[in-house]
Amino acid sequence: xxxxxxxxxxxxxxxxxxxxxxxxxxxxxxxxxxxxxxxxxxxxxxxxxxxxxxxxxxxxxxxxxxxxxxxxxxxxxxxxxxxxxxxxxxxxxxxxxxxxxxxxxxxxxxxxxxxxxxxxxxxxxxxxxxxxxxxxxxxxxxxxxxxxxxxxxxxxxxxxxxxxxxxxxxxxxxxxxxxxxxxxxxxxxxxxxxxxxxxxxxxxxxxxxxxxxxxxxxxxxxxxxxxxxxxxxxxxxxxxxxxxxxxxxxxxxxxxxxxxxxxxxxxxxxxxxxxxxxxxxxxxxxxxxxxxxxxxxxxxxxxxxxxxxxxxxxxxxxxxxxxxxxxxxxxxxxxxxxxxxxxxxxxxxxxxxxxxxxxxxxxxxxxxxxxxxxxxxxxxxxxxxxxxxxxxxxxxxxxxxxxxxxxxxxxxxxxxxxxxxxxxxxxxxxxxxxxxxxxxxxxxxxxxxxxxxxxxxxxxxxxxxxxxxxxxxxxxxxxxxxxxxxxxxxxxxxxxxxxxxxxx
Amino acid sequence: xxxxxxxxxxxxxxxxxxxxxxxxxxxxxxxxxxxxxxxxxxxxxxxxxxxxxxxxxxxxxxxxxxxxxxxxxxxxxxxxxxxxxxxxxxxxxxxxxxxxxxxxxxxxxxxxxxxxxxxxxxxxxxxxxxxxxxxxxxxxxxxxxxxxxxxxxxxxxxxxxxxxxxxxxxxxxxxxxxxxxxxxxxxxxxxxxxxxxxxxxxxxxxxxxxxxxxxx
Numbered sequence: 001x002x003x004x005x006x007x008x009x010x011x012x013x014x015x016x017x018x019x020x021x022x023x024x025x026x027x028x029x030x031x032x033x034x035x036x037x038x039x040x041x042x043x044x045x046x047x048x049x050x051x052x053x054x055x056x057x058x059x060x061x062x063x064x065x066x067x068x069x070x071x072x073x074x075x076x077x078x079x080x081x082x083x084x085x086x087x088x089x090x091x092x093x094x095x096x097x098x099x100x101x102x103x104x105x106x107x108x109x110x111x112x113x114x115x116x117x118x119x120x121x122x123x124x125x126x127x128x129x130x131x132x133x134x135x136x137x138x139x140x141x142x143x144x145x146x147x148x149x150x151x152x153x154x155x156x157x158x159x160x161x162x163x164x165x166x167x168x169x170x171x172x173x174x175x176x177x178x179x180x181x182x183x184x185x186x187x188x189x190x191x192x193x194x195x196x197x198x199x200x201x202x203x204x205x206x207x208x209x210x211x212x213x214x215x216x217x218x219x220x221x222x223x224x225x226x227x228x229x230x231x232x233x234x235x236x237x238x239x240x241x242x243x244x245x246x247x248x249x250x251x252x253x254x255x256x257x258x259x260x261x262x263x264x265x266x267x268x269x270x271x272x273x274x275x276x277x278x279x280x281x282x283x284x285x286x287x288x289x290x291x292x293x294x295x296x297x298x299x300x301x302x303x304x305x306x307x308x309x310x311x312x313x314x315x316x317x318x319x320x321x322x323x324x325x326x327x328x329x330x331x332x333x334x335x336x337x338x339x340x341x342x343x344x345x346x347x348x349x350x351x352x353x354x355x356x357x358x359x360x361x362x363x364x365x366x367x368x369x370x371x372x373x374x375x376x377x378x379x380x381x382x383x384x385x386x387x388x389x390x391x392x393x394x395x396x397x398x399x400x401x402x403x404x405x406x407x408x409x410x411x412x413x414x415x416x417x418x419x420x421x422x423x424x425x426x427x428x429x430x431x432x433x434x435x436x437x438x439x440x441x442x443x444x445x446x447x448x449x450x451x452x453x454x455x456x457x458x459x460x461x462x463x464x465x466x467x468x469x470x471x472x473x474x475x476x477x478x479x480x481x482x483x484x485x486x487x488x489x490x491x492x493x494x495x496x497x498x499x500x501x502x503x504x
Numbered sequence: 505x506x507x508x509x510x511x512x513x514x515x516x517x518x519x520x521x522x523x524x525x526x527x528x529x530x531x532x533x534x535x536x537x538x539x540x541x542x543x544x545x546x547x548x549x550x551x552x553x554x555x556x557x558x559x560x561x562x563x564x565x566x567x568x569x570x571x572x573x574x575x576x577x578x579x580x581x582x583x584x585x586x587x588x589x590x591x592x593x594x595x596x597x598x599x600x601x602x603x604x605x606x607x608x609x610x611x612x613x614x615x616x617x618x619x620x621x622x623x624x625x626x627x628x629x630x631x632x633x634x635x636x637x638x639x640x641x642x643x644x645x646x647x648x649x650x651x652x653x654x655x656x657x658x659x660x661x662x663x664x665x666x667x668x669x670x671x672x673x674x675x676x677x678x679x680x681x682x683x684x685x686x687x688x689x690x691x692x693x694x695x696x697x698x699x700x701x702x703x704x705x706x707x708x709x710x711x712x713x714x715x716x717x718x719x720x
Contacts, residue, residue: 075541399544399546432542432545436539448539488641
């Protein structure tokens, strides 16, 4: 066993020739390009999830010239918007109605594919085989492919987390203030993506402390490193949260953010059992195999006193799994946070298995296992990402917008044409109208009212199944049509009473 | 002469210009309310045997002439005699609005309400509104008719979507209420069960209508 670890160190520690370096990095560029190719097809065809549509709406407001203000409730940090605006502008979008699913989702797709490149930078720390295996798992496994095609903050958050781990480790090893400042910037980027960054800072800090404690050794950062890291964090955070100094958030918002997210952690209807993430990760044909590999990699990494960086990853994985599992609020996209350490741990396991033996038969078995795992992953990715992307049976499609809702804007246009109202006035009356603001973005006269508010005049009304009081009286002669907005949640489109309704 | 003509021309020109501009229609700028932001929606799932909601109004349900709502204003009793919110008389007061003040909230778990029609009747349909201010499904809904106020004998079940054993499908609450075909069964008492809903363990009733005719 020790022999295998020594060999591993020899493999990872050996200085590379320039040509070997180029060849290895080219492999990661190739995998990143393949990752991009896998993420691009049918990018605009899955209906917009509510969370995606809210982010899209915010992007639309910023495109329209509204200034960014940090809102501690439900909007997370500004980083996603700061990256989205230049990309959609390059794509030609000038206002909300110019935005499309494809244009917006291209942002996480590019970030997710670029994250694969970071594994090339991880060779020096974790070795070539683990980095290669992790890059492949990150590029093609169903969970990252699915959520890299989601216009939410997680993809960018994981990229920044990886940036922090890589640059932080390097700053400690090389005692470089410049790299420390960069890692501070990555930490600020994490916070500007999601406030949950604080949980990861705790997990990474504890993982380093535990690793050092077990190894009874470690490179304690010098004051210079701390200072550079702190300054990097502060400057980047100020730049990001103030939109380059344009809008300063209210200091009180930070406290509101803490209370909001503490309340949310309690569940707010998203409570799930502690084993939720493990069950989610173990799902599909490939889940158990990948988790088993990660568990093996975790055991090897924590037991090997020579592999400090690997043991940090192992403890980080365990800690964030424990932290996220202990919090009642759970959604499947948060599992993307585990995929980074899981893919690295699986890489450690493959490397260990490969180096433990030199017998050709056993190595052949490892190759066959990896090929088989590749086939299982291909099946799962095909099923979950491309075949059943919004269906209830897909555990990643959580409270997902139903494909039935795609009929609504088409039907509205059809009815408006029949009603000879080219610019129909649409009143949406619903406590939670999302993602309708996205699907009605091409109509110029749309208002959104809460159920207890008096609505304005309108040609068409859209309501939830709740219709009561004055509105019920007003709509008593209107004709309703049902549209499924999410599984078991419906909206009604109410057409004028005198209209001759035809289905074209 | 020329000067005053010039002045008149200038004034006339200005007036025409002012009138022209004043009459030019301009688009009415209205500020429509924006959507309020919400968090990630909570999925409604794990409801076995849920019926697909009807796309449109309910088709006509035919009953014998002279059929009326026999439950209006009748006495209601319940397994939970002290409702959390509201009073039991709201169930038969004729108000089917979803607003607060229109519904009664019973405690968690399996609960029942019972309506005394005061005399034996032929019942053709029962309509139930549990709650419709939010999309939700009530679990294990059972509706029974009997002449025995304790429902120990002569019980006829007209609707049962109990998970696993019920003959009917669970349904999503809407403002249209749920119509249950009673097929003319005779009885004086109607008992309705439920066992919490997709949002909470509590039970609610806005209105119950019992359509029938007094038995001869």
